[in-house]
Amino acid sequence: MKTNTSSSSTSRNGIHIEDALSILSDRAKGGGDNISSGSNSIPDELKAMGQQLDITGQMDFAKINCSCSLKGETRESATEAPDNNLEDDRHKAMKEARIKRTAEIQGKIDSMTISEALETIFQAQQERVATYKTFEKGLTTILKSGNMTNYPVLCAKITASFSVLSDTINAVKSSMINHRKRNDIGQIITQLQRHESEKLNLTAAWHLERLRLNNSTSVVSSEKLDDKTVRLLRQGVASLEGKISRSAELINDTIDELRCIMAEEMG
Numbered sequence: 001m002k003t004n005t006s007s008s009s010t011s012r013n014g015i016h017i018e019d020a021l022s023i024l025s026d027r028a029k030g031g032g033d034n035i036s037s038g039s040n041s042i043p044d045e046l047k048a049m050g051q052q053l054d055i056t057g058q059m060d061f062a063k064i065n066c067s068c069s070l071k072g073e074t075r076e077s078a079t080e081a082p083d084n085n086l087e088d089d090r091h092k093a094m095k096e097a098r099i100k101r102t103a104e105i106q107g108k109i110d111s112m113t114i115s116e117a118l119e120t121i122f123q124a125q126q127e128r129v130a131t132y133k134t135f136e137k138g139l140t141t142i143l144k145s146g147n148m149t150n151y152p153v154l155c156a157k158i159t160a161s162f163s164v165l166s167d168t169i170n171a172v173k174s175s176m177i178n179h180r181k182r183n184d185i186g187q188i189i190t191q192l193q194r195h196e197s198e199k200l201n202l203t204a205a206w207h208l209e210r211l212r213l214n215n216s217t218s219v220v221s222s223e224k225l226d227d228k229t230v231r232l233l234r235q236g237v238a239s240l241e242g243k244i245s246r247s248a249e250l251i252n253d254t255i256d257e258l259r260c261i262m263a264e265e266m267g
C-alpha cells in the first residue's frame with residue numbers, strides 16, 4: 001500500500017455528519033449496532049468555514065449537562081436568548097472573509113504555470129496529511145483522558161485548516177477548467193476531491209464508533225453495553241479502518257495521475 005497522501009476536503013466543501021451517520025446506519029441494518037443520533041444541528045460558524053465536523057453533538061453520551069452557574073446569576077439571565085442581529089453580523093463577516101480569501105487564492109493560482117499549480121495541489125495534500133495527524137493525535141488524547149468536552153474544540157481547529165486546503169485545491173480546479181481550458185486536469189482534480197469526501201465521511205463514522213466504544217468500555221461510563229454489542233462496535237471500527245485505507249489508495253492513484261501530467265508539462 002502506498003503512503004497516504006490525503007486527509008480531507010471535498011468538491012462539496014466539507015464533511016457532512018449526516019453522511020457519517022448514514023454509513024453507520026447502513027452497517028447497523030446489516031446486523032451492526034445502532035448509534036444514538038441526537039440533534040442534527042450544525043453550528044453556523046462551521047458552515048461558514050466550509051467544513052462541518054460537529055460529531056459529538058450526534059452522540060447522546062457526549063452531551064454535557066451542567067447545572068452549575070456563576071455566583072449571583074439569575075435563572076432569567078442564564079436562559080436569555082442571544083442577540084440574533086449580532087449573530088447574523090458575525091456570520092456575515094465570516095462569509096465575506098472567506099469569499100475574499102477565495103478570490104485572493106484564485107488570483108494567485110491563475111498567475112501560475114500548470115506545473116506550479118499542480119505543485120500547489122501536492123503541497124496541499126501534504127498539509128492534509130499533517131492536519132490529519134494532528135486530528136488523530138487530538139482524538140487519541142481525548143479517548144485516553146475521557147474528556148469529551150475537548151472534542152468540539154479540536155474539530156473547530158481542524159475545520160479551519162481543512163477549509164483553507166479545500167479552497168486552494170478547488171481554486172486549482174477552477175483555474176484548470178475556466179482559465180486554462182484543461183478539462184482533463186479538472187476532471188482528475190474532481191475525482192481527487194470526491195475520494196477525499198468519501199474518506200473524510202468514513203473517518204467521521206470511524207470517530208463516532210471509537211468514541212462510543214471508548215465510552216461503553218469506560219469504568220465510569222453510564223452507558224454499559226453487553227459483550228455482543230461491544231464486539232460489534234469493535235468489528236465496525238476495524239471495518240471502517242479498512243475502507244479508509246482503500247480510499248487512501250484511490251487518492252494516491254489520483255495524485256499519481258496528476259504527477260504524470262506535471263512530468264509531461266515539464267518535459
